[in-house]
Amino acid sequence: MAPSNLQFRPATAEDAGQIQQLVESAFRAVDSRPDWTGNTELASNFRIGVEEVMPRIVNPDNAVLMALDGANILVASIEVCKRGINCGRLSMIAVNERYQQSGVGRLILEYAEAYCRQAWNVEKFSLNALSTRKALIEWYIRRGYQKTGETTPFPREKFSSMELPDDICFIEMEKDSNNISE
Template identity: 55%
Template sequence: MANELKFRTATPADAPQLQQLVESAFRATDTRADWTDNLGLSSNFRIQVDDILAIITKPDNVMLMATTQHDILVGTIGTSKRDAEHARLFLLAVDHTQQCGGLGRRILAYAESYGQRTWGVTCFGLNALSNRQKLIAWYARQGYEETGETTPFHREKYEGLALPSDLCFIEFEKQFA
């Protein structure tokens, strides 16, 4: 794992590299029980370069890139300012060869710091699939609390998979003073 991380805001030229990282990270097989899904969602996950480009070019949105001291991309996270107090975090992805070493935690902390410094926000929201119990517990260890709200899962993207009827996204928030 890279001890020294450098962070920067992605530019449109970075979209293809970010698309590859996000897709490979989300599709990586993880042998830890209950960490990734057992529904076949990860193997069917797709994101297009245009989707990443839309995030990068939208006002009050950024994709933050984490690189090694040799400029090798090892992680990313999307952040969007929702209003004067709130930001949303999404697409946290770590290179599958670098997972399990604390990079995700460092990238998440950097995104929180970025939102506070850049936008002055004091509350961050994110979500996790309801069947990802280990990920939900990981977000709780990072200080995120369930809001009690859920967001529907877009089943149309995964036709042909037998998905539980109650599959949804659990919403989380973390407040800063």
């Protein structure tokens, strides 16, 4: 069960290191649920640098949102980005391994959607998920997202030393603001 005392706030430049560590550890976490983690070798080789996180925090059309527990420990984060007139793009969703499967992911996603509605008057949300993470895609569908039928190429060049499935890509998904999560 998710901690009842979560507090949410936008990240500042001083938070970049914490967010970088959370995102890397969350993406590397091994989950026993079938099709949740996807390719474990790929997950274990995932890297993101503070220099990649910082621009996401300081860009005025972006925000990295944080969920902190009662002890002010970072539990989850998500990047939101204004896209066009009425669309918000969600990415870099990460939940501390200790809090996975507790409802924190749902809470940070709902907070991000509310943030986008309030800050940018967003009516539609988009995100993507790695095609090999079938259970995660199903989780997004339960949250009201639908596959658009479009895909985005996977950056194979970053993982050139690995054998990857030929069909690996990102599945694009959207949610209309009126489509409420279950």
